[in-house]
Amino acid sequence: MNDNFNTAAGWVLFAGIIALGSSIASSLYFHADKPEHSEEMGYFIEGEAEGGAEGPGYDLGTVLAAADPAAGEKIFAKCTACHxxxxxxPNGIGPNLYGTMGEPIGQGKGGFAFSSALSGHGGTWTYEEMDAWLKSPKAYAPGTKMSFAGLSKPEDxxxxxxxxxxxxxxxxxxxxAAPAAEEGAEGDQVDVDAPGVGPGAVEGTNASPAQAAGAMGGDQPVASDQAATGNAGQE
Structure with a gap:
Protein backbone atom coordinates (compact mmCIF):
# COMPACT_ATOMS: atom_id res chain seq x y z
CA MET A 1 0.00 0.00 0.00
CA ASN A 2 2.76 2.38 0.95
CA ASP A 3 4.71 1.41 -2.14
CA ASN A 4 1.74 2.27 -4.38
CA PHE A 5 1.23 5.62 -2.58
CA ASN A 6 4.88 6.51 -2.87
CA THR A 7 4.86 5.61 -6.55
CA ALA A 8 1.78 7.73 -7.23
CA ALA A 9 3.18 10.65 -5.26
CA GLY A 10 6.41 10.38 -7.20
CA TRP A 11 4.61 10.55 -10.51
CA VAL A 12 2.59 13.56 -9.37
CA LEU A 13 5.76 15.32 -8.23
CA PHE A 14 7.46 14.43 -11.49
CA ALA A 15 4.52 15.76 -13.50
CA GLY A 16 4.62 19.02 -11.51
CA ILE A 17 8.31 19.42 -12.22
CA ILE A 18 7.71 18.82 -15.93
CA ALA A 19 4.86 21.38 -15.99
CA LEU A 20 6.97 23.98 -14.17
CA GLY A 21 9.89 23.44 -16.47
CA SER A 22 7.65 23.73 -19.53
CA SER A 23 6.23 27.01 -18.22
CA ILE A 24 9.69 28.45 -17.66
CA ALA A 25 10.84 27.33 -21.07
CA SER A 26 7.84 28.85 -22.82
CA SER A 27 8.21 32.15 -20.96
CA LEU A 28 11.84 32.39 -22.00
CA TYR A 29 10.99 31.59 -25.61
CA PHE A 30 8.02 33.87 -26.02
CA HIS A 31 9.19 36.64 -23.59
CA ALA A 32 5.90 36.21 -21.76
CA ASP A 33 7.30 37.75 -18.59
CA LYS A 34 8.57 40.85 -20.47
CA PRO A 35 5.94 41.86 -22.98
CA GLU A 36 7.29 44.18 -25.64
CA HIS A 37 5.58 47.45 -26.45
CA SER A 38 5.72 49.56 -29.52
CA GLU A 39 8.28 52.34 -29.34
CA GLU A 40 5.57 54.99 -29.49
CA MET A 41 2.60 54.50 -27.20
CA GLY A 42 0.67 57.37 -28.77
CA TYR A 43 1.09 60.85 -30.19
CA PHE A 44 0.71 64.35 -28.82
CA ILE A 45 -1.81 66.67 -30.37
CA GLU A 46 -0.47 70.17 -30.36
CA GLY A 47 -2.84 72.96 -29.45
CA GLU A 48 -2.90 76.50 -28.17
CA ALA A 49 -2.05 76.65 -24.51
CA GLU A 50 -4.71 78.10 -22.27
CA GLY A 51 -4.00 81.40 -20.61
CA GLY A 52 -1.41 82.40 -23.15
CA ALA A 53 -0.19 85.94 -23.14
CA GLU A 54 -2.35 88.27 -25.11
CA GLY A 55 -0.71 89.54 -28.23
CA PRO A 56 -0.62 93.26 -28.94
CA GLY A 57 -3.75 93.06 -31.07
CA TYR A 58 -4.95 96.54 -30.14
CA ASP A 59 -3.78 100.13 -29.84
CA LEU A 60 -4.54 101.53 -26.39
CA GLY A 61 -5.00 105.08 -27.67
CA THR A 62 -7.53 103.91 -30.23
CA VAL A 63 -9.46 101.85 -27.68
CA LEU A 64 -9.49 104.70 -25.15
CA ALA A 65 -10.74 107.15 -27.78
CA ALA A 66 -13.89 105.03 -28.05
CA ALA A 67 -14.21 104.38 -24.29
CA ASP A 68 -17.48 105.15 -22.52
CA PRO A 69 -17.51 106.21 -18.83
CA ALA A 70 -21.14 105.08 -18.51
CA ALA A 71 -20.17 101.58 -19.64
CA GLY A 72 -17.27 101.70 -17.21
CA GLU A 73 -19.62 102.57 -14.35
CA LYS A 74 -21.59 99.39 -15.03
CA ILE A 75 -18.42 97.31 -14.98
CA PHE A 76 -17.25 99.09 -11.82
CA ALA A 77 -20.34 97.75 -10.03
CA LYS A 78 -18.40 94.53 -9.39
CA CYS A 79 -15.68 96.57 -7.67
CA THR A 80 -17.93 98.33 -5.16
CA ALA A 81 -17.65 95.46 -2.69
CA CYS A 82 -14.08 96.61 -2.02
CA HIS A 83 -13.76 100.16 -3.37
CA PRO A 90 -13.67 105.95 2.84
CA ASN A 91 -11.23 103.17 2.21
CA GLY A 92 -12.67 99.70 2.40
CA ILE A 93 -11.05 96.37 1.71
CA GLY A 94 -9.41 98.33 -1.10
CA PRO A 95 -8.56 102.03 -1.31
CA ASN A 96 -10.90 104.81 -2.38
CA LEU A 97 -10.31 105.30 -6.11
CA TYR A 98 -11.26 108.95 -6.60
CA GLY A 99 -8.52 110.73 -8.57
CA THR A 100 -6.46 107.57 -9.07
CA MET A 101 -5.41 108.18 -12.68
CA GLY A 102 -2.05 109.94 -12.66
CA GLU A 103 -1.35 109.26 -8.96
CA PRO A 104 1.76 107.45 -7.71
CA ILE A 105 1.28 103.68 -7.64
CA GLY A 106 0.68 102.24 -4.17
CA GLN A 107 1.03 105.52 -2.27
CA GLY A 108 -1.26 107.78 -0.27
CA LYS A 109 -5.01 107.14 -0.36
CA GLY A 110 -5.91 108.24 3.14
CA GLY A 111 -3.54 105.96 4.94
CA PHE A 112 -4.52 102.77 3.13
CA ALA A 113 -1.95 100.04 3.76
CA PHE A 114 -0.83 98.85 0.33
CA SER A 115 1.03 95.60 -0.05
CA SER A 116 4.74 95.80 -0.74
CA ALA A 117 4.00 94.44 -4.21
CA LEU A 118 2.38 97.79 -5.05
CA SER A 119 4.08 100.19 -2.65
CA GLY A 120 7.45 99.10 -3.99
CA HIS A 121 6.39 99.07 -7.63
CA GLY A 122 7.15 102.69 -8.39
CA GLY A 123 5.84 104.91 -11.16
CA THR A 124 2.43 106.46 -11.62
CA TRP A 125 -0.93 105.21 -12.79
CA THR A 126 -0.60 105.93 -16.48
CA TYR A 127 -3.13 104.39 -18.84
CA GLU A 128 -0.59 101.79 -19.88
CA GLU A 129 0.11 100.83 -16.26
CA MET A 130 -3.57 100.75 -15.36
CA ASP A 131 -4.36 98.68 -18.44
CA ALA A 132 -1.81 96.05 -17.37
CA TRP A 133 -3.08 96.12 -13.76
CA LEU A 134 -6.72 95.70 -14.72
CA LYS A 135 -5.84 92.88 -17.10
CA SER A 136 -4.26 90.76 -14.35
CA PRO A 137 -3.37 92.25 -10.94
CA LYS A 138 -1.47 89.13 -9.87
CA ALA A 139 0.63 89.12 -13.05
CA TYR A 140 1.26 92.87 -12.80
CA ALA A 141 2.26 92.84 -9.13
CA PRO A 142 2.99 89.29 -7.88
CA GLY A 143 2.17 89.13 -4.19
CA THR A 144 -0.60 91.72 -4.31
CA LYS A 145 -3.41 91.28 -1.80
CA MET A 146 -6.01 92.11 -4.44
CA SER A 147 -7.95 88.96 -5.30
CA PHE A 148 -9.64 90.31 -8.44
CA ALA A 149 -8.89 88.05 -11.41
CA GLY A 150 -8.83 90.87 -13.97
CA LEU A 151 -10.62 91.99 -17.13
CA SER A 152 -9.67 90.14 -20.30
CA LYS A 153 -11.24 92.55 -22.82
CA PRO A 154 -9.32 95.73 -23.69
CA GLU A 155 -12.63 97.54 -24.23
CA ASP A 156 -13.77 96.77 -20.67
CA ALA A 177 -1.81 105.22 -33.63
CA ALA A 178 -1.79 106.63 -37.15
CA PRO A 179 -3.44 104.29 -39.67
CA ALA A 180 -1.02 102.46 -41.89
CA ALA A 181 -0.62 104.02 -45.34
CA GLU A 182 -2.39 102.03 -47.98
CA GLU A 183 -0.17 100.80 -50.75
CA GLY A 184 -1.24 101.45 -54.32
CA ALA A 185 -2.51 98.48 -56.27
CA GLU A 186 0.04 96.84 -58.49
CA GLY A 187 -0.46 97.06 -62.20
CA ASP A 188 -2.36 100.35 -62.17
CA GLN A 189 -3.45 101.22 -65.71
CA VAL A 190 -2.60 104.58 -67.22
CA ASP A 191 -5.39 106.37 -69.04
CA VAL A 192 -3.79 107.19 -72.39
CA ASP A 193 -6.73 109.43 -73.25
CA ALA A 194 -6.07 111.73 -70.27
CA PRO A 195 -4.80 115.24 -71.10
CA GLY A 196 -1.06 115.32 -71.49
CA VAL A 197 -0.79 111.55 -71.90
CA GLY A 198 -0.17 109.87 -75.24
CA PRO A 199 1.67 110.81 -78.42
CA GLY A 200 -0.46 113.67 -79.73
CA ALA A 201 -0.55 117.30 -78.74
CA VAL A 202 -3.14 118.42 -76.24
CA GLU A 203 -6.02 120.26 -77.81
CA GLY A 204 -5.98 123.95 -77.01
CA THR A 205 -2.26 124.05 -76.26
CA ASN A 206 0.75 124.86 -78.38
CA ALA A 207 2.48 121.72 -79.52
CA SER A 208 6.13 121.37 -78.73
CA PRO A 209 8.52 120.58 -81.60
CA ALA A 210 8.74 116.96 -80.38
CA GLN A 211 4.97 116.67 -80.23
CA ALA A 212 4.63 118.25 -83.64
CA ALA A 213 7.15 115.82 -85.07
CA GLY A 214 5.42 112.84 -83.54
CA ALA A 215 1.89 114.02 -84.14
CA MET A 216 1.69 112.34 -87.50
CA GLY A 217 2.33 109.02 -85.84
CA GLY A 218 -0.98 109.20 -84.02
CA ASP A 219 -4.41 108.38 -85.32
CA GLN A 220 -4.86 111.70 -87.05
CA PRO A 221 -6.22 112.45 -90.55
CA VAL A 222 -3.60 112.94 -93.27
CA ALA A 223 -4.15 115.36 -96.18
CA SER A 224 -4.13 113.80 -99.67
CA ASP A 225 -4.16 115.09 -103.19
CA GLN A 226 -7.72 113.86 -103.60
CA ALA A 227 -9.03 115.87 -100.69
CA ALA A 228 -11.94 118.10 -101.67
CA THR A 229 -11.32 121.81 -101.59
CA GLY A 230 -14.16 124.07 -100.69
CA ASN A 231 -14.97 127.43 -102.15
CA ALA A 232 -15.88 130.32 -99.95
CA GLY A 233 -19.55 130.97 -99.74
CA GLN A 234 -20.58 127.42 -100.77
CA GLU A 235 -22.43 125.07 -98.53
Whole structure:
Protein backbone atom coordinates (compact mmCIF):
# COMPACT_ATOMS: atom_id res chain seq x y z
CA MET A 1 0.00 0.00 0.00
CA ASN A 2 2.76 2.38 0.95
CA ASP A 3 4.71 1.41 -2.14
CA ASN A 4 1.74 2.27 -4.38
CA PHE A 5 1.23 5.62 -2.58
CA ASN A 6 4.88 6.51 -2.87
CA THR A 7 4.86 5.61 -6.55
CA ALA A 8 1.78 7.73 -7.23
CA ALA A 9 3.18 10.65 -5.26
CA GLY A 10 6.41 10.38 -7.20
CA TRP A 11 4.61 10.55 -10.51
CA VAL A 12 2.59 13.56 -9.37
CA LEU A 13 5.76 15.32 -8.23
CA PHE A 14 7.46 14.43 -11.49
CA ALA A 15 4.52 15.76 -13.50
CA GLY A 16 4.62 19.02 -11.51
CA ILE A 17 8.31 19.42 -12.22
CA ILE A 18 7.71 18.82 -15.93
CA ALA A 19 4.86 21.38 -15.99
CA LEU A 20 6.97 23.98 -14.17
CA GLY A 21 9.89 23.44 -16.47
CA SER A 22 7.65 23.73 -19.53
CA SER A 23 6.23 27.01 -18.22
CA ILE A 24 9.69 28.45 -17.66
CA ALA A 25 10.84 27.33 -21.07
CA SER A 26 7.84 28.85 -22.82
CA SER A 27 8.21 32.15 -20.96
CA LEU A 28 11.84 32.39 -22.00
CA TYR A 29 10.99 31.59 -25.61
CA PHE A 30 8.02 33.87 -26.02
CA HIS A 31 9.19 36.64 -23.59
CA ALA A 32 5.90 36.21 -21.76
CA ASP A 33 7.30 37.75 -18.59
CA LYS A 34 8.57 40.85 -20.47
CA PRO A 35 5.94 41.86 -22.98
CA GLU A 36 7.29 44.18 -25.64
CA HIS A 37 5.58 47.45 -26.45
CA SER A 38 5.72 49.56 -29.52
CA GLU A 39 8.28 52.34 -29.34
CA GLU A 40 5.57 54.99 -29.49
CA MET A 41 2.60 54.50 -27.20
CA GLY A 42 0.67 57.37 -28.77
CA TYR A 43 1.09 60.85 -30.19
CA PHE A 44 0.71 64.35 -28.82
CA ILE A 45 -1.81 66.67 -30.37
CA GLU A 46 -0.47 70.17 -30.36
CA GLY A 47 -2.84 72.96 -29.45
CA GLU A 48 -2.90 76.50 -28.17
CA ALA A 49 -2.05 76.65 -24.51
CA GLU A 50 -4.71 78.10 -22.27
CA GLY A 51 -4.00 81.40 -20.61
CA GLY A 52 -1.41 82.40 -23.15
CA ALA A 53 -0.19 85.94 -23.14
CA GLU A 54 -2.35 88.27 -25.11
CA GLY A 55 -0.71 89.54 -28.23
CA PRO A 56 -0.62 93.26 -28.94
CA GLY A 57 -3.75 93.06 -31.07
CA TYR A 58 -4.95 96.54 -30.14
CA ASP A 59 -3.78 100.13 -29.84
CA LEU A 60 -4.54 101.53 -26.39
CA GLY A 61 -5.00 105.08 -27.67
CA THR A 62 -7.53 103.91 -30.23
CA VAL A 63 -9.46 101.85 -27.68
CA LEU A 64 -9.49 104.70 -25.15
CA ALA A 65 -10.74 107.15 -27.78
CA ALA A 66 -13.89 105.03 -28.05
CA ALA A 67 -14.21 104.38 -24.29
CA ASP A 68 -17.48 105.15 -22.52
CA PRO A 69 -17.51 106.21 -18.83
CA ALA A 70 -21.14 105.08 -18.51
CA ALA A 71 -20.17 101.58 -19.64
CA GLY A 72 -17.27 101.70 -17.21
CA GLU A 73 -19.62 102.57 -14.35
CA LYS A 74 -21.59 99.39 -15.03
CA ILE A 75 -18.42 97.31 -14.98
CA PHE A 76 -17.25 99.09 -11.82
CA ALA A 77 -20.34 97.75 -10.03
CA LYS A 78 -18.40 94.53 -9.39
CA CYS A 79 -15.68 96.57 -7.67
CA THR A 80 -17.93 98.33 -5.16
CA ALA A 81 -17.65 95.46 -2.69
CA CYS A 82 -14.08 96.61 -2.02
CA HIS A 83 -13.76 100.16 -3.37
CA UNK A 84 -15.48 103.54 -3.18
CA UNK A 85 -14.93 106.13 -5.88
CA UNK A 86 -16.67 109.26 -4.61
CA UNK A 87 -14.52 112.20 -3.56
CA UNK A 88 -13.59 111.86 0.09
CA UNK A 89 -15.06 108.37 0.26
CA PRO A 90 -13.67 105.95 2.84
CA ASN A 91 -11.23 103.17 2.21
CA GLY A 92 -12.67 99.70 2.40
CA ILE A 93 -11.05 96.37 1.71
CA GLY A 94 -9.41 98.33 -1.10
CA PRO A 95 -8.56 102.03 -1.31
CA ASN A 96 -10.90 104.81 -2.38
CA LEU A 97 -10.31 105.30 -6.11
CA TYR A 98 -11.26 108.95 -6.60
CA GLY A 99 -8.52 110.73 -8.57
CA THR A 100 -6.46 107.57 -9.07
CA MET A 101 -5.41 108.18 -12.68
CA GLY A 102 -2.05 109.94 -12.66
CA GLU A 103 -1.35 109.26 -8.96
CA PRO A 104 1.76 107.45 -7.71
CA ILE A 105 1.28 103.68 -7.64
CA GLY A 106 0.68 102.24 -4.17
CA GLN A 107 1.03 105.52 -2.27
CA GLY A 108 -1.26 107.78 -0.27
CA LYS A 109 -5.01 107.14 -0.36
CA GLY A 110 -5.91 108.24 3.14
CA GLY A 111 -3.54 105.96 4.94
CA PHE A 112 -4.52 102.77 3.13
CA ALA A 113 -1.95 100.04 3.76
CA PHE A 114 -0.83 98.85 0.33
CA SER A 115 1.03 95.60 -0.05
CA SER A 116 4.74 95.80 -0.74
CA ALA A 117 4.00 94.44 -4.21
CA LEU A 118 2.38 97.79 -5.05
CA SER A 119 4.08 100.19 -2.65
CA GLY A 120 7.45 99.10 -3.99
CA HIS A 121 6.39 99.07 -7.63
CA GLY A 122 7.15 102.69 -8.39
CA GLY A 123 5.84 104.91 -11.16
CA THR A 124 2.43 106.46 -11.62
CA TRP A 125 -0.93 105.21 -12.79
CA THR A 126 -0.60 105.93 -16.48
CA TYR A 127 -3.13 104.39 -18.84
CA GLU A 128 -0.59 101.79 -19.88
CA GLU A 129 0.11 100.83 -16.26
CA MET A 130 -3.57 100.75 -15.36
CA ASP A 131 -4.36 98.68 -18.44
CA ALA A 132 -1.81 96.05 -17.37
CA TRP A 133 -3.08 96.12 -13.76
CA LEU A 134 -6.72 95.70 -14.72
CA LYS A 135 -5.84 92.88 -17.10
CA SER A 136 -4.26 90.76 -14.35
CA PRO A 137 -3.37 92.25 -10.94
CA LYS A 138 -1.47 89.13 -9.87
CA ALA A 139 0.63 89.12 -13.05
CA TYR A 140 1.26 92.87 -12.80
CA ALA A 141 2.26 92.84 -9.13
CA PRO A 142 2.99 89.29 -7.88
CA GLY A 143 2.17 89.13 -4.19
CA THR A 144 -0.60 91.72 -4.31
CA LYS A 145 -3.41 91.28 -1.80
CA MET A 146 -6.01 92.11 -4.44
CA SER A 147 -7.95 88.96 -5.30
CA PHE A 148 -9.64 90.31 -8.44
CA ALA A 149 -8.89 88.05 -11.41
CA GLY A 150 -8.83 90.87 -13.97
CA LEU A 151 -10.62 91.99 -17.13
CA SER A 152 -9.67 90.14 -20.30
CA LYS A 153 -11.24 92.55 -22.82
CA PRO A 154 -9.32 95.73 -23.69
CA GLU A 155 -12.63 97.54 -24.23
CA ASP A 156 -13.77 96.77 -20.67
CA UNK A 157 -10.49 98.00 -19.25
CA UNK A 158 -10.70 101.18 -21.34
CA UNK A 159 -14.24 101.84 -20.12
CA UNK A 160 -13.12 101.45 -16.50
CA UNK A 161 -10.26 103.88 -17.08
CA UNK A 162 -12.66 106.36 -18.66
CA UNK A 163 -14.87 106.05 -15.57
CA UNK A 164 -11.87 106.57 -13.28
CA UNK A 165 -10.87 109.67 -15.25
CA UNK A 166 -14.42 110.99 -14.99
CA UNK A 167 -14.06 110.72 -11.19
CA UNK A 168 -11.10 112.86 -10.26
CA UNK A 169 -9.53 113.59 -13.63
CA UNK A 170 -6.34 112.26 -15.07
CA UNK A 171 -3.81 112.79 -17.85
CA UNK A 172 -4.84 113.05 -21.47
CA UNK A 173 -5.40 109.82 -23.35
CA UNK A 174 -2.49 108.63 -25.46
CA UNK A 175 -2.93 109.55 -29.10
CA UNK A 176 -4.33 106.80 -31.33
CA ALA A 177 -1.81 105.22 -33.63
CA ALA A 178 -1.79 106.63 -37.15
CA PRO A 179 -3.44 104.29 -39.67
CA ALA A 180 -1.02 102.46 -41.89
CA ALA A 181 -0.62 104.02 -45.34
CA GLU A 182 -2.39 102.03 -47.98
CA GLU A 183 -0.17 100.80 -50.75
CA GLY A 184 -1.24 101.45 -54.32
CA ALA A 185 -2.51 98.48 -56.27
CA GLU A 186 0.04 96.84 -58.49
CA GLY A 187 -0.46 97.06 -62.20
CA ASP A 188 -2.36 100.35 -62.17
CA GLN A 189 -3.45 101.22 -65.71
CA VAL A 190 -2.60 104.58 -67.22
CA ASP A 191 -5.39 106.37 -69.04
CA VAL A 192 -3.79 107.19 -72.39
CA ASP A 193 -6.73 109.43 -73.25
CA ALA A 194 -6.07 111.73 -70.27
CA PRO A 195 -4.80 115.24 -71.10
CA GLY A 196 -1.06 115.32 -71.49
CA VAL A 197 -0.79 111.55 -71.90
CA GLY A 198 -0.17 109.87 -75.24
CA PRO A 199 1.67 110.81 -78.42
CA GLY A 200 -0.46 113.67 -79.73
CA ALA A 201 -0.55 117.30 -78.74
CA VAL A 202 -3.14 118.42 -76.24
CA GLU A 203 -6.02 120.26 -77.81
CA GLY A 204 -5.98 123.95 -77.01
CA THR A 205 -2.26 124.05 -76.26
CA ASN A 206 0.75 124.86 -78.38
CA ALA A 207 2.48 121.72 -79.52
CA SER A 208 6.13 121.37 -78.73
CA PRO A 209 8.52 120.58 -81.60
CA ALA A 210 8.74 116.96 -80.38
CA GLN A 211 4.97 116.67 -80.23
CA ALA A 212 4.63 118.25 -83.64
CA ALA A 213 7.15 115.82 -85.07
CA GLY A 214 5.42 112.84 -83.54
CA ALA A 215 1.89 114.02 -84.14
CA MET A 216 1.69 112.34 -87.50
CA GLY A 217 2.33 109.02 -85.84
CA GLY A 218 -0.98 109.20 -84.02
CA ASP A 219 -4.41 108.38 -85.32
CA GLN A 220 -4.86 111.70 -87.05
CA PRO A 221 -6.22 112.45 -90.55
CA VAL A 222 -3.60 112.94 -93.27
CA ALA A 223 -4.15 115.36 -96.18
CA SER A 224 -4.13 113.80 -99.67
CA ASP A 225 -4.16 115.09 -103.19
CA GLN A 226 -7.72 113.86 -103.60
CA ALA A 227 -9.03 115.87 -100.69
CA ALA A 228 -11.94 118.10 -101.67
CA THR A 229 -11.32 121.81 -101.59
CA GLY A 230 -14.16 124.07 -100.69
CA ASN A 231 -14.97 127.43 -102.15
CA ALA A 232 -15.88 130.32 -99.95
CA GLY A 233 -19.55 130.97 -99.74
CA GLN A 234 -20.58 127.42 -100.77
CA GLU A 235 -22.43 125.07 -98.53
Missing amino acids: TINQGG RANIMAYLKANGGGPDYPAP
